[in-house]
Amino acid sequence: MTDLFNEKTIKRIVEISDLNISKIQKDSAKKWIEFLETGKLEKEKEGYLDFANLVLKNILGYDIGIESLKHEEGNMEFSFKKSSGNYLVCFEAKGTKTKDLWAYQNRNSKVRETPVNQIWDYMGRYVIPYGVLTNYKEFVLFDREKSYNDFYKFDFLLIKENPEKLKEFVKIFSKESLDNGFVEKIRVESDVEEKRLTDKFYKLFHETRLMLLREFMENGRTREEALHYAQLFLNRLMFVFFAEDINLIPQRIFEKNLIKSLENCSENSSHFSDEISVLFEDLDKGDSEKEIQQFNGGLFHERLSRDAYFQDLRKKDFFKEIYSEKKNLITDLSLSEEEFKIFNRVRLNGLSPIIENMLLMASFDFKSDLKVNILGHIFEQSLSDLEELNDENVSKRKKDGIFYTPEYITDYICRNTIVPYLSKSGTNSTDELIEEYSKDLENLEEKFKKIKILDPACGSGAFLIKAVDVLFEIFEKIQNLKQSWGEYEVQRGLKTKSKIKGQLTFKKFEEKDKIREIIENNIYGVDLNEESIETTKLSLFLRIAKKGKKLPDLSEHIKCGNSLIDDENVAGKKAFKWKEEFKEIFENGGFDVVIGNPPYGAKLAENEVKFVKKNYSFGTSETAQLMMEKSKKFLKVGGYNSFIIPKAFTFVSTWDKIRSNFLGELKTLIDCKKVWKEVKLEQIIYVLNKGKEFKEYDSGILENKNIKILAKVDKSLVKKFDGILLNSLTNQEIKIGSKIKD
Numbered sequence: 001m002t003d004l005f006n007e008k009t010i011k012r013i014v015e016i017s018d019l020n021i022s023k024i025q026k027d028s029a030k031k032w033i034e035f036l037e038t039g040k041l042e043k044e045k046e047g048y049l050d051f052a053n054l055v056l057k058n059i060l061g062y063d064i065g066i067e068s069l070k071h072e073e074g075n076m077e078f079s080f081k082k083s084s085g086n087y088l089v090c091f092e093a094k095g096t097k098t099k100d101l102w103a104y105q106n107r108n109s110k111v112r113e114t115p116v117n118q119i120w121d122y123m124g125r126y127v128i129p130y131g132v133l134t135n136y137k138e139f140v141l142f143d144r145e146k147s148y149n150d151f152y153k154f155d156f157l158l159i160k161e162n163p164e165k166l167k168e169f170v171k172i173f174s175k176e177s178l179d180n181g182f183v184e185k186i187r188v189e190s191d192v193e194e195k196r197l198t199d200k201f202y203k204l205f206h207e208t209r210l211m212l213l214r215e216f217m218e219n220g221r222t223r224e225e226a227l228h229y230a231q232l233f234l235n236r237l238m239f240v241f242f243a244e245d246i247n248l249i250p251q252r253i254f255e256k257n258l259i260k261s262l263e264n265c266s267e268n269s270s271h272f273s274d275e276i277s278v279l280f281e282d283l284d285k286g287d288s289e290k291e292i293q294q295f296n297g298g299l300f301h302e303r304l305s306r307d308a309y310f311q312d313l314r315k316k317d318f319f320k321e322i323y324s325e326k327k328n329l330i331t332d333l334s335l336s337e338e339e340f341k342i343f344n345r346v347r348l349n350g351l352s353p354i355i356e357n358m359l360l361m362a363s364f365d366f367k368s369d370l371k372v373n374i375l376g377h378i379f380e381q382s383l384s385d386l387e388e389l390n391d392e393n394v395s396k397r398k399k400d401g402i403f404y405t406p407e408y409i410t411d412y413i414c415r416n417t418i419v420p421y422l423s424k425s426g427t428n429s430t431d432e433l434i435e436e437y438s439k440d441l442e443n444l445e446e447k448f449k450k451i452k453i454l455d456p457a458c459g460s461g462a463f464l465i466k467a468v469d470v471l472f473e474i475f476e477k478i479q480n481l482k483q484s485w486g487e488y489e490v491q492r493g494l495k496t497k498s499k500i501k502g503q504l505t506f507k508k509f510e511e512k513d514k515i516r517e518i519i520e521n522n523i524y525g526v527d528l529n530e531e532s533i534e535t536t537k538l539s540l541f542l543r544i545a546k547k548g549k550k551l552p553d554l555s556e557h558i559k560c561g562n563s564l565i566d567d568e569n570v571a572g573k574k575a576f577k578w579k580e581e582f583k584e585i586f587e588n589g590g591f592d593v594v595i596g597n598p599p600y601g602a603k604l605a606e607n608e609v610k611f612v613k614k615n616y617s618f619g620t621s622e623t624a625q626l627m628m629e630k631s632k633k634f635l636k637v638g639g640y641n642s643f644i645i646p647k648a649f650t651f652v653s654t655w656d657k658i659r660s661n662f663l664g665e666l667k668t669l670i671d672c673k674k675v676w677k678e679v680k681l682e683q684i685i686y687v688l689n690k691g692k693e694f695k696e697y698d699s700g701i702l703e704n705k706n707i708k709i710l711a712k713v714d715k716s717l718v719k720k721f722d723g724i725l726l727n728s729l730t731n732q733e734i735k736i737g738s739k740i741k742d
Contacts, residue, residue: 297551458525
């Protein structure tokens with residue numbers, strides 16, 4: 001399991017490496033497996049000596065002499081330094097009785113912490129590049145330049161099943177690999193490989209959409225209708241491919257059934273397209289004979305128009321300037337020998353490039369290569385391109401790569417709104433949050449259940465997905481703390497009441513069920529674009545799709561409408577009346593957290609400009625400012641709002657009114673420079689806490705995907721610097737600038 005590296009990158013690099021495993025390494029690994037299986041390593045301290053000799057010294061090549069092995073230095077169990085004297089890596093060992101390295105330890109101490117917290121604390125305190133956490137069976141590698149949510153995990157018992165895995169273990173965890181930059185090489189190559197795969201897939205996706213657009217328009221559909229059906233078609237296929245690869249539906253059902261449909265194709269037949277429509281209906285209603293469950297949830301409910309089909313045979317000239325030959329990719333198709341025969345025979349007769357592309361997309365690995373977060377990037381770029389495709393002049397445009405909101409942006413915004421809102425002190429650390437409530441956890445759980453989070457321009461759902469991740473992380477830590485408080489008995493999937501008086505009970509949760517509950521209780525989104533709404537729902541469905549369980553109806557949470565205009569005379573059917581659409585939320589004071597990346601510089605029609613100038617406070621038609629004003633009104637007192645917006649907010653005169661309005665409640669300002677290469681403007685992130693006045697705001701900067709706070713800026717300086725919000729400056733630089741101003 002890995003988030004730090006791409007699994008296939010590791011496998012490829014390890015396979016081609018010239019590493020030879022010695023006899024002493026093999027024998028030591030065999031001995032260590034024997035210890036694991038006989039229960040000798042249950043207690044951490046009893047295993048120290050064997051761990052040091054067998055694993056650290058014999059297998060991984062660490063010098064365990066007195067000079068280089070500093071056992072329990074600064075509470076670190078094992079730490080190793082480079083020849084320069086700087087730290088290289090620290091190891092934190094637990095016994096095999098510690099099943100969950102992310103769980104709070106059941107110790108009699110005032111401050112409870114998890115093993116992950118311990119190793120991460122050592123790495124930060126002593127500036128150690130790498131940390132390895134182990135319970136003697138699992139080994140988890142952390143990189144200080146990343147976050148503790150990014151790690152590489154290795155199960156040592158896999159070596160028994162596959163002796164070649166020892167080579168991988170040595171290549172990742174050995175002193176030589178860490179010291180010589182091998183781990184950094186894997187990390188860089190993983191990023192490159194992930195981008196290459198993502199770009200490769202998106203080229204197919206985008207090209208297929210352009211071809212479907214042409215086919216549907218050829219069948220008599222308007223451009224708008226054709227785009228709608230093309231996007232609907234592809235969204236559903238993404239779910240099908242994903243569901244196949246994680247065993248929600250029979251594997252390769254798409255390829256098997258659809259290739260067979262081509263056996264009797266003719267000049268004007270559309271068997272392949274017809275079979276896809278049947279598959280969509282089966283997924284909507286379910287078909288027990290085909291072993292397809294009913295998914296429902298609205299994803300497959302809308303029936304495709306009779307004109308939304310494509311022919312089995314189509315000359316490539318029909319898609320001139322859209323289609324590109326893929327002879328070198330055909331070998332990637334996941335087809336049996338018999339299926340290949342049918343495919344090649346029909347291909348010689350002029351198989352539609354649409355079918356070829358769909359089969360190629362189906363051949364990607366949606367379990368390991370195109371995971372949910374990668375698909376989210378693809379969906380975001382897909383929606384960005386949809387805006388351009390509404391213009392006939394760009395119908396032939398091809399894509400060379402994808403651009404999306406980086407996860408470090410969504411993560412920062414979500415952690416610096418959701419966690420502080422739940423916190424008593426305003427911390428953005430989930431661990432500190434849990435510690436704050438360690439004596440009254442019920443209060444945190446109650447607040448957790450009630451939190452309402454909104455993205456008013458949700459697009460592909462990137463911010464809402466990250467909000468779900470952060471909420472689930474908090475939930476897990478609540479459960480881990482409860483578990484550490486007492487002994488429990490498992491009974492019918494539930495944890496029964498502890499024998500220790502006064503201890504809380506907790507349910508044994510299933511991850512997807514809890515994430516589903518979070519989505520249904522806490523998450524809300526609105527977008528002007530119908531395709532964006534369907535894509536957001538799809539992104540959320542991918543997180544919770546489960547065998548034997550229908551998808552939820554999210555129509556009351558994720559809605560289509562114009563977030564800025566509630567007048568039907570101006571916005572027509574898209575007019576969005578917030579207090580009617582989310583009546584219960586506004587009866588309770590509004591949303592608790594509003595997050596996102598609002599549209600900026602969007603063109604408004606003349607009647608829309610008149611409306612916003614009449615109904616908004618700051619005399620502007622800049623959509624980002626309008627969304628900021630609206631979002632602040634949506635918030636409860638005490639709620640948090642954070643957007644990524646143009647840096648113009650900090651200094652341009654046309655932003656001075658909203659800058660002045662937001663100043664008192666401004667908590668944080670982060671200079672992000674240029675997050676997106678294709679966007680000319682630089683961006684900033686702001687965090688606002690409604691109803692709370694701050695004398696200072698934290699000023700930070702984004703560097704190498706990491707955000708760090710540089711200074712606390714006294715708000716009295718804003719007036720001194722002619723209304724400009726100082727940012728990306730250190731305290732020393734601010735002092736110098738202030739003296740110059742004097």
